[in-house]
Amino acid sequence: MTGHVARVVCLLLPLALTTLVRAGEESTRIYQNRLKPVTDPRPILADFPQFVEPVHEVAARFEAPTLVDDPGADLEVRAWRFSYNARGIIEVPNRLRADRTAVIVVHPWGIDDGQGWRTPEPAGVAFQCTPVKNRLVLDHAATVINPFLKAMRDRVRLVAYSLPGTEDPIRKKLYRSIHGQPSAHDRKQGQKELEAKLASFPYRGQALPATVTVSAETPTLDYFQQFPGIDSGPGYEGRGFWELPIPVMKPIEVAPRDVVIYDAEGYPLLRDFLKREGVRHILLAGYNTDMCVCATTAGYKNLARDFDVFLLGDATIATFPAQPTPRYATNQAVCYAALNLFITQVSWVRPVPVPHGPERSDRPR
Secondary structure: OHHHHHHHHHHHHHHHHHHHHHHHHHOOOOOOOOOEEOOOOOOEOOOOOOOOOOEOOOOOEEEOOOOOEOOOOOEEEOEEEEEOOOOEEEEEOOEEOHHHEEEEEEOOEOOOOOOOOOOOEOOOOOOOOOHHHHHHHHHHHHHHHHHHHHHHOOOOOEEEEEEOOOOOHHHHHHOEEOOOOOOHHHHHHHHHHHHHHHHOOOOEOOOOOOOOOOOOOOHHHHHHHHOOOOOOOHHHHOOOHHHOOOOEOOOOOOOOOOEEEEHHHOHHHHHHHHHHOOOOEEEEEEEOOOOHHHHOOOOHHHHOOOOEEEEEEEEEEOOOOOOOOOHHHHHHHHHHHOOOOEEEOHHHEEEOOOOOOOOOOOOOO
8 A cells, every 4th residue: 555655656756746836837937028118208197286296207118018917817007117227117008906905095084074173273183184174185185085985896806905903893893804794774873872982082282382491502403392293192193093983084985895994903914905805016105105005014115025016106195294285295195105016097097998990009098
């Protein structure tokens, strides 16, 4: 019997090794990195100039071959990146399977939106740090993000949002999470509890300091230590402000099957959940481009280690201190991200057209 088993193993081993080699061969391919100058280039990110300044680089624009090319693809995602070595912008067509794609909106905080969580007075800071700036972001979500989610929700594998903290008892009733999905009754009860909880907070903090004690030698050190540009501590916010359950902002219509991700639960849990769902590609949106969209649990620095990530450059807003508009700050944050990340835009994410007549270009018109 032992000899028989040994012979069977000897016979099967070459077959197994051949299978492994073939699997390895199938998992990689040689990408032809041919850069062709784009004729008649148009500005990029030009659909919503009130939120992001268009990218006007037209002197050095190239097109490369399709990079992501899923068999059975039903979603076109044209994207671009910037390369100093190539000395220009490189546009790349991609063909994705929608059922392997997730849309993730980072930190759509529901503040100053009528749900009850609001900026403390007279000097509190949260989200975009002033009520006026927060209202501008709410307008962006209503104009850009919510319509995009409504268009994509029935196509992609899932829609998700990331929020601070952990899954508290109230948000557990409101939103589906990695851990489970509430019933319709739970959601109604959760909404009542959210409204009561947020209404119970006074939203009052201390005023700005009337005097600051400073050194006679180096007064600027003491001045900024005692009166920094942003202080979100309990003095200005009121104790307990950051323990309140932060909802998804009201302009975004959350569907029962949408998923909420909690930052404090960490990236490995999110990564493993997405992989179990069969997700390979991420369309990333949210707030703020230069901070949370970059470096929180569902930020691109994490996700790009394990998934194809496409940042929706017009479905995000960067912090914009000392400016009345986010358009220039967002442009800069997106262009900087483009060094090592693909950037797309909502109008560049389209269903794969059904072939008919002459072959059409991948480039949107």
